Amino acid sequence: MNKVIVGNHAVSWGVKLARTEVISAYPITPQTQIVEELSDMCARGALNARFIKVESEHSAMAACIGASAAGVRTFTATSSQGLALMHELLHWAGLGRHPIVMANVNRAMGPGWNIWTDQNDSLSQRDTGWIQLYCETNQEVLDTTIQAFKLAEAVNIPVMIILDAFFLSHTSEPVDIPDQVTVDRFLAQRETSIKLDVADPHAFNALVRPDAYMEMRKDQQDWMRRAKTVYAEIETEWKALFGREYGKIEPYRTDDAELILVTSGTVTSTTRHVVDQMRERGTRVGLVKIKMFRPFPTDDIRRALSGAIKVAVLDRNISPGRSGIFAEEIRSALYNIPMDDRPKIFGYIVGLGGRDVTPAVIEDIVEQTQIATQPTREDLWVGVKP
Amino acid sequence: MKQTTRYGPPRVASSTTSTVANQTGSWKYIRPFYQDKIAPCNAACPVGIDIEAYIALIREGRWQGARELLLQENPLPAITGRVCDHPCEQACNRSQFDAAVSIHAVERVIGDMILQTPPARANSTSTHTIAVVGSGPAGLACAYHLVKLGHDVIVIEAAAEPGGMLRLGIPEFRLPRRILDQQIEWLEALGVCFRTNTELGTDIAWEDLSKFDAVFLATGAHSGRMIGIDEEDGPTFMSGLDFLKAVNVGQRPSIGREILVIGGGNTAIDCARTVLRLGADPLVVYRRTRNEMPAIEQEIREAESEGVRFQFLSAPVSVRHGESGTRGLNCIRMELGPVDASGRRRPVPVTGSEFTIASDTIIKAIGETSQLDYLPVALEREGTSLIVGGLGETNIHTVFAGGDMTEDTRSVAFALGAGKRGAIGIDRLLRPGRRQPDELAVEQLKFADGNVSMARWMSSDPVARAAPVNRVVSFDELNVNHFRHLARNEDRTTMMEENQGSFQEVNPGLTSEDAITEAGRCFNCGVCNGCELCLILCPDIAISRGTGEERFIIDMAHCKGCGICVEECPRGAMAMTREGL
Ligand SMILES: Cc1cc2nc3c(=O)[nH]c(=O)nc-3n(C[C@H](O)[C@H](O)[C@H](O)COP(=O)(O)OP(=O)(O)OC[C@H]3O[C@@H](n4cnc5c(N)ncnc54)[C@H](O)[C@@H]3O)c2cc1C
Numbered sequence: 013m014n015k016v017i018v019g020n021h022a023v024s025w026g027v028k029l030a031r032t033e034v035i036s037a038y039p040i041t042p043q044t045q046i047v048e049e050l051s052d053m054c055a056r057g058a059l060n061a062r063f064i065k066v067e068s069e070h071s072a073m074a075a076c077i078g079a080s081a082a083g084v085r086t087f088t089a090t091s092s093q094g095l096a097l098m099h100e101l102l103h104w105a106g107l108g109r110h111p112i113v114m115a116n117v118n119r120a121m122g123p124g125w126n127i128w129t130d131q132n133d134s135l136s137q138r139d140t141g142w143i144q145l146y147c148e149t150n151q152e153v154l155d156t157t158i159q160a161f162k163l164a165e166a167v168n169i170p171v172m173i174i175l176d177a178f179f180l181s182h183t184s185e186p187v188d189i190p191d192q193v194t195v196d197r198f199l200a201q202r203e204t205s206i207k208l209d210v211a212d213p214h215a216f217n218a219l220v221r222p223d224a225y226m227e228m229r230k231d232q233q234d235w236m237r238r239a240k241t242v243y244a245e246i247e248t249e250w251k252a253l254f255g256r257e258y259g260k261i262e263p264y265r266t267d268d269a270e271l272i273l274v275t276s277g278t279v280t281s282t283t284r285h286v287v288d289q290m291r292e293r294g295t296r297v298g299l300v301k302i303k304m305f306r307p308f309p310t311d312d313i314r315r316a317l318s319g320a321i322k323v324a325v326l327d328r329n330i331s332p333g334r335s336g337i338f339a340e341e342i343r344s345a346l347y348n349i350p351m352d353d354r355p356k357i358f359g360y361i362v363g364l365g366g367r368d369v370t371p372a373v374i375e376d377i378v379e380q381t382q383i384a385t386q387p388t389r390e391d392l393w394v395g396v397k398p
Numbered sequence: 399m400k401q402t403t404r405y406g407p408p409r410v411a412s413s414t415t416s417t418v419a420n421q422t423g424s425w426k427y428i429r430p431f432y433q434d435k436i437a438p439c440n441a442a443c444p445v446g447i448d449i450e451a452y453i454a455l456i457r458e459g460r461w462q463g464a465r466e467l468l469l470q471e472n473p474l475p476a477i478t479g480r481v482c483d484h485p486c487e488q489a490c491n492r493s494q495f496d497a498a499v500s501i502h503a504v505e506r507v508i509g510d511m512i513l514q515t516p517p518a519r520a521n522s523t524s525t526h527t528i529a530v531v532g533s534g535p536a537g538l539a540c541a542y543h544l545v546k547l548g549h550d551v552i553v554i555e556a557a558a559e560p561g562g563m564l565r566l567g568i569p570e571f572r573l574p575r576r577i578l579d580q581q582i583e584w585l586e587a588l589g590v591c592f593r594t595n596t597e598l599g600t601d602i603a604w605e606d607l608s609k610f611d612a613v614f615l616a617t618g619a620h621s622g623r624m625i626g627i628d629e630e631d632g633p634t635f636m637s638g639l640d641f642l643k644a645v646n647v648g649q650r651p652s653i654g655r656e657i658l659v660i661g662g663g664n665t666a667i668d669c670a671r672t673v674l675r676l677g678a679d680p681l682v683v684y685r686r687t688r689n690e691m692p693a694i695e696q697e698i699r700e701a702e703s704e705g706v707r708f709q710f711l712s713a714p715v716s717v718r719h720g721e722s723g724t725r726g727l728n729c730i731r732m733e734l735g736p737v738d739a740s741g742r743r744r745p746v747p748v749t750g751s752e753f754t755i756a757s758d759t760i761i762k763a764i765g766e767t768s769q770l771d772y773l774p775v776a777l778e779r780e781g782t783s784l785i786v787g788g789l790g791e792t793n794i795h796t797v798f799a800g801g802d803m804t805e806d807t808r809s810v811a812f813a814l815g816a817g818k819r820g821a822i823g824i825d826r827l828l829r830p831g832r833r834q835p836d837e838l839a840v841e842q843l844k845f846a847d848g849n850v851s852m853a854r855w856m857s858s859d860p861v862a863r864a865a866p867v868n869r870v871v872s873f874d875e876l877n878v879n880h881f882r883h884l885a886r887n888e889d890r891t892t893m894m895e896e897n898q899g900s901f902q903e904v905n906p907g908l909t910s911e912d913a914i915t916e917a918g919r920c921f922n923c924g925v926c927n928g929c930e931l932c933l934i935l936c937p938d939i940a941i942s943r944g945t946g947e948e949r950f951i952i953d954m955a956h957c958k959g960c961g962i963c964v965e966e967c968p969r970g971a972m973a974m975t976r977e978g979l
Contacts, residue, residue: 206407213414215412215413216410217411218413220411
């Protein structure tokens with residue numbers, strides 16, 4: 013079934029088709045539509061889930077953790093300050109290995125109260141033990157939402173699906189909504205041997221002494237790594253059923269590219285367009301879209317970027333006092349490959365707080381990168397007023 | 399299709415032993431405890447009824463227990479359920495949430511039930527006999543409690559039948575005589591003796607009372623006040639109380655068509671509504687505005703809806719004689735000046751604003767005073783009111799008094815409360831040593847700053863019987879997040895058309911099912927009702943059900959003093975204290 017829907021509702025549809033059993037959320041712009049639609053679905057009886065109203069995002073995540081510990085499929089959505097408020101419990105969900113799925117609509121952090129998109133909210137949660145998947149289109153949002161449950165439950169790691177504020181959340185696009193029967197074939201009801209059970213009482217997440225803690229952490233790390241393989245398997249299955257795939261990363265016209273642009277989120281679509289136009293003019297430019305940020309797909313990145321002469325990373329985020337976060341991760345991923353294969357990495361800070369990243373901005377970046385012989389010490393801030 | 403690999407379980411901290419070993423209780427520096435307080439209705443009740451407690455029993459359908467609790471404090475629930483102006487409902491915390499619990503309606507249902515079965519005769523356990531003079535609510539309450547306390551009582555009443563204002567003043571359409579008669583029979587069955595047609599000062603002398611061990615005076619206030627204009631003893635004028643008394647004993651005085659009722663209290667409103675039922679046209683003339691009217695608000699509203707007209711800010715000046723003999727009243731307009739001793743704004747005449755209202759009869763209902771001529775001058779009084787202490791004691795050792803003849807709010811409930819205080823005062827006098835007579839104990843008998851509790855007096859240790867904290871729980875102390883909005887079961891009033899010319903009771907009351915739902919609206923302010931929220935919400939599962947008196951037990955080895963139970967308690971029945979205190 014084709015429908016023209018906003019990105020937020022693409023999430024809601026995904027959550028519905030995944031037959032989610034417990035939803036708990038607290039409203040925040042620009043996420044609210046997601047849970048509004050879900051609460052409506054619950055009220056109408058279209059979705060047989062328990063919708064738990066709470067007084068904060070912290071409690072929303074706590075409720076999800078409780079429900080997940082009871083063995084059911086759980087979902088929440090948030091954005092920006094709401095995500096920040098969840099921080100403590102993101103760790104708890106991660107290390108407690110609760111396969112919760114959450115949609116985070118990328119919104120800039122305040123102050124400078126701002127409701128528009130950038131990635132600092134989700135990237136600040138990098139080390140909480142969540143898988144992070146950045147989406148480019150509403151279709152990808154819907155597909156990824158359903159896949160996320162399968163991935164999370166296979167590896168017992170929570171998954172954060174990330175979509176740009178307004179550019180996706182509030183923009184309507186035609187979306188193919190999969191039929192329930194096929195989705196059911198793809199995604200079975202959640203099964204877990206470790207859950208709260210009055211017939212077999214356990215206490216979870218109590219005190220763990222130094223002699224056991226590291227093993228828990230190592231297990232988490234091992235499963236994070238395996239999640240990459242599992243995700244590839246899931247995509248294969250999905251493709252067989254629905255004909256679509258996205259990849260942990262997506263190289264686009266990179267084969268003979270001298271310069272490769274690296275993007276994530278909706279900047280990718282604009283960049284794709286710029287790459288096509290420049291290719292027509294004979295510029296050997298390509299694009300790598302990063303979808304999976306955690307676990308970091310180091311091998312895929314190495315394969316896609318080694319051989320290029322220059323790489324320009326567009327970061328819609330900033331780690332203050334360091335650099336753009338994607339650029340930094342890519343530099344570190346490529347450092348240990350043979351010197352000759354190592355491209356020069358140029359970092360650009362763009363589009364913070366929802367500022368537009370237009371084709372002209374991207375063309376500028378391409379030109380600047382072409383002219384420069386060496387990257388500057390620090391990433392370049394594009395279009396910043398003096 | 400290939401199913402995605404399912405891997406083994408994750409490595410998480412999971413234990414099969416209980417967390418009891420982790421004594422989280424050692425972390426706390428403050429601890430919760432259960433602490434009942436006083437519901438605002440109880441403190442506001444002039445009778446001193448444990449309203450919260452009996453309502454809780456009704457909600458559970460435990461009518462018998464509810465009856466006993468109610469009857470311990472109030473001898474006339476069928477009557478107060480009808481005519482009390484229910485200060486309890488004004489105080490009800492629920493009024494700040496949606497609407498007050500309709501306590502009077504619930505009380506009326508249970509009151510009517512009580513009348514269905516006569517009480518067992520009270521055991522006479524004392525050698526004392528007490529005379530109660532006057533059988534209005536104050537006298538009836540005092541006699542009732544004294545009989546229940548084991549004393550012998552004789553009620554001396556001037557009128558032909560007992561009841562005081564309940565019979566002579568309050569009209570049939572608000573309080574059917576049938577109910578009053580049943581109530582009196584019920585009291586007789588309990589052991590209260592009445593000697594009617596016996597007026598103190600006429601039929602018996604003050605000295606005759608000396609043979610009694612104690613006397614409780616409750617002769618009310620029955621003399622109509624004078625307006626202070628010429629000819630007011632003339633035939634055009636009639637005292638409101640006399641008019642009501644006449645109608646109440648079945649007479650139908652001929653009053654003409656256009657009737658003026660002067661005044662703004664219960665008597666005035668009752669007169670106007672009675673006039674309406676006699677087929678005449680009443681106009682209430684009151685010198686202040688509707689806001690200052692001392693009559694019960696609901697009565698005013700009912701009068702308005704029945705078609706009683708009001709002429710506010712007007713005072714009578716003189717009688718008018720027309721050419722053809724038509725009569726009327728010359729009045730003057732008033733305006734409200736500064737606040738006076740009664741706390742209301744004093745009406746002052748507007749010069750040159752005289753006007754005339756035609757009238758056939760003018761009913762004076764501007765208040766009543768007591769007649770104390772038959773009492774010895776030695777009895778201390780202030781104006782026309784007797785001076786009494788906290789338990790009704792006068793300056794004469796064995797003489798007690800209460801009700802309208804003292805300086806007290808004039809209402810049935812206040813009279814009942816005074817009767818109870820008098821009974822306790824007399825019991826204390828006649829059986830010294832049985833209970834602590836000191837002032838402290840008297841304070842402890844009260845619901846916060848409200849009236850005394852007979853339950854506490856009857857208990858061997860009234861101090862222990864008092865709530866741990868004798869303080870009213872405010873709305874802010876409740877956690878109303880746990881309550882749902884529920885519509886109040888409003889009084890139904892029969893249509894005006896049906897009322898016209900009929901003395902049938904205006905308000906038919908609630909059914910017992912409605913009374914149970916209405917009781918279900920009660921918050922049980924300040925009193926644990928075993929709702930178990932504390933137990934459910936304790937994150938340490940440190941609260942368990944108790945047995946008997948103790949509803950819940952807090953396991954202090956595991957309570958870490960987080961205070962969630964106290965915070966979440968919907969009714970403010972828990973508190974925190976420092977460890978070691
Ligand atoms: C018309 C009217 C309507 C009212 N409506 C309400 C109402 O709706 N709600 C409310 O709460 N209050 C109402 N009141 C007030 C209430 O009725 C009185 O406050 C209450 O009855 C006072 O009780 P009491 O026992 O002190 O006196 P009373 O009820 O006046 O009883 C005194 C009794 O003493 C008797 N007596 C007097 N002198 C002697 C004597 N020398 N010897 C022997 N017996 C004597 C009288 O005959 C009478 O029976 C109303 C009053 C009136 C007049």
